[in-house]
Amino acid sequence: MEAMKETVDQSLREMRETFASGRTRSVKWRKAQLGAIIEMVKDNEEKMSDVLFQDLGKHSSEAFRDELGFVMRSATTALNCLDNWVVPKKSNLPLLFYPATGKVISEPYGTVLVLSSWNFPISLSLDPMIGAIAAGNTVLLKASELSPNASALLAKLIPSYLDTKAIKVIEGGPDVATILLQHQWDKIFFTGSPKIGKIIMAAAAEHLTPVTLELGGKCPTIIDHHSVSKDMKSVVKRISGGKWGSCSGQACISVDYVLVEQSFASTLIDMFKPVIRSFFGENPKESGCLSKIVTKKHFQRLSRLLNDPRVKASIVYGGSMDEEKLYVEPTILLDPPLDSEIMNEEIFGPILPIITLRDIQESIGFIKSKPKPLAIYAFTNDKNLKTRILSETSSGSVTFNDLMIQYMCDALPFGGVGQSGMGRYHGKYSFECFSHEKAIMEGSLAMDLEARYPPWNNFKLNFIRLAFRDAYFKLVLLMLGLTKGVRK
Numbered sequence: 291m292e293a294m295k296e297t298v299d300q301s302l303r304e305m306r307e308t309f310a311s312g313r314t315r316s317v318k319w320r321k322a323q324l325g326a327i328i329e330m331v332k333d334n335e336e337k338m339s340d341v342l343f344q345d346l347g348k349h350s351s352e353a354f355r356d357e358l359g360f361v362m363r364s365a366t367t368a369l370n371c372l373d374n375w376v377v378p379k380k381s382n383l384p385l386l387f388y389p390a391t392g393k394v395i396s397e398p399y400g401t402v403l404v405l406s407s408w409n410f411p412i413s414l415s416l417d418p419m420i421g422a423i424a425a426g427n428t429v430l431l432k433a434s435e436l437s438p439n440a441s442a443l444l445a446k447l448i449p450s451y452l453d454t455k456a457i458k459v460i461e462g463g464p465d466v467a468t469i470l471l472q473h474q475w476d477k478i479f480f481t482g483s484p485k486i487g488k489i490i491m492a493a494a495a496e497h498l499t500p501v502t503l504e505l506g507g508k509c510p511t512i513i514d515h516h517s518v519s520k521d522m523k524s525v526v527k528r529i530s531g532g533k534w535g536s537c538s539g540q541a542c543i544s545v546d547y548v549l550v551e552q553s554f555a556s557t558l559i560d561m562f563k564p565v566i567r568s569f570f571g572e573n574p575k576e577s578g579c580l581s582k583i584v585t586k587k588h589f590q591r592l593s594r595l596l597n598d599p600r601v602k603a604s605i606v607y608g609g610s611m612d613e614e615k616l617y618v619e620p621t622i623l624l625d626p627p628l629d630s631e632i633m634n635e636e637i638f639g640p641i642l643p644i645i646t647l648r649d650i651q652e653s654i655g656f657i658k659s660k661p662k663p664l665a666i667y668a669f670t671n672d673k674n675l676k677t678r679i680l681s682e683t684s685s686g687s688v689t690f691n692d693l694m695i696q697y698m699c700d701a702l703p704f705g706g707v708g709q710s711g712m713g714r715y716h717g718k719y720s721f722e723c724f725s726h727e728k729a730i731m732e733g734s735l736a737m738d739l740e741a742r743y744p745p746w747n748n749f750k751l752n753f754i755r756l757a758f759r760d761a762y763f764k765l766v767l768l769m770l771g772l773t774k775g776v777r778k
């Protein structure tokens with residue numbers, strides 16, 4: 291670990307020197323790096339796909355949709371929009387401040403640390419880097435040790451495409467992360483669990499470093515079958531795609547559980563079965579379209595959740611497991627006990643509990659009784675239910691009649707609230723995430739108002755009262771001596 295400490299010291303020194311040189315502030319440099327990221331992914335699509343298969347058993351189409359294609363699109367957006375993003379924003383100052391002018395300029399924080407998770411190891415590493423680079427920072431990435439092939443590939447490719455004095459990769463697990471966190475950074479961007487998020491925030495507090503925490507949690511999906519009855523086939527297909535078609539449910543924005551009225555539950559389960567078969571065939575294990583569980587430890591965690599006898603009794607579909615192949619069959623539970631572990635921790639796997647309610651309106655109270663989720667999904671056309679979801683619950687995002695695509699849409703901010711995280715990124719929000727918005731005021735020495743300065747008197751107090759109220763006409767009257775009293 292001594293050698294690692296030395297590497298970290300050296301890397302940080304070099305990145306700080308590069309930032310101080312001003313090189314990374316140039317828009318030309320930023321664009322060159324963004325272009326190089328696109329080239330890197332394009333040139334190495336196959337290698338990246340291979341490591342995603344080795345680490346997670348991800349099919350190359352899924353890998354392209356969720357990671358490679360996504361990253362190229364994100365870098366292209368940043369490249370195309372950067373000229374606009376960097377333009378200082380003019381502020382319209384109130385007349386009170388005349389003749390001063392105001393603007394806001396986006397300034398890079400400096401040297402940024404990105405710690406990423408294993409479930410989308412390419413996109414969750416490169417996408418924050420795209421934001422950090424677009425904003426003009428130097429950046430060090432530590433990807434997750436649980437996706438070692440992806441981490442190794444990034445550590446090999448990034449130095450051969452990007453500016454090595456400004457952009458660095460260090461491989462390792464919690465011990466390396468601990469060393470990194472002992473240093474002062476200008477911004478930390480973390481993707482991972484709420485448990486480790488607390489460690490990151492505590493370390494950042496030591497240096498008052500700003501943090502973005504992209505965490506997880508249990509994302510509920512409400513099915514209001516009354517108002518979407520004629521589209522139920524699409525509803526079931528979308529939920530199945532979201533639960534089982536993206537890293538086998540090992541996704542922060544995956545459906546964690548479904549809320550539905552009791553009377554519709556058995557119909558719903560019957561509708562899921564043929565969809566799962568149409569996605570993954572009769573033997574999902576051999577389909578090649580279902581990612582594996584990332585490690586034995588995670589497999590055993592899922593197995594423990596499922597093997598609680600009360601939970602086991604609630605299995606209505608699937609339930610088989612193969613530890614050697616790190617395989618968990620797409621599984622549906624009907625009303626597992628609400629005090630069971632599976633209903634209280636993020637599932638992060640291909641198991642879908644269906645929780646029944648007497649009336650779908652009860653879903654609001656159910657969601658409110660839990661920590662704030664990263665995403666709430668609701669299949670409904672009922673205006674009243676939509677309004678209640680938006681006004682009575684809190685979550686990183688709400689998506690009606692679809693799921694997970696909010697992540698892909700870079701016109702929307704992506705991030706959590708409360709237990710599911712803080713801060714947001716994607717598209718322009720990524721640029722803002724890695725920028726300090728500096729307020730600039732350009733004053734004028736051409737005129738001076740005595741009312742600003744002591745010695746104080748009644749006239750000055752009245753002047754200040756009117757100025758704070760933007761009561762310009764009355765101010766003129768006061769200055770002309772045409773009014774004396776001012777309402778408190």
Ligand SMILES: NC(=O)c1ccc[n+]([C@@H]2O[C@H](COP(=O)([O-])OP(=O)(O)OC[C@H]3O[C@@H](n4cnc5c(N)ncnc54)[C@H](O)[C@@H]3O)[C@@H](O)[C@H]2O)c1
Nearest residue numbers: 406407408433434463464467482483486504505506507542
């Ligand atoms: N909001 C999002 O965008 C998003 C995306 C993917 C995953 N997630 C969440 O991430 C979690 C799963 O990912 P994970 O298992 O990689 O999370 P994790 O918190 O275990 O690990 C994330 C990162 O933290 C590092 N780390 C682990 N232990 C550490 C320690 N003691 N000190 C410092 N760093 C440490 C890891 O090496 C890794 O780089 C889930 O909760 C999921 O919802 C969130």
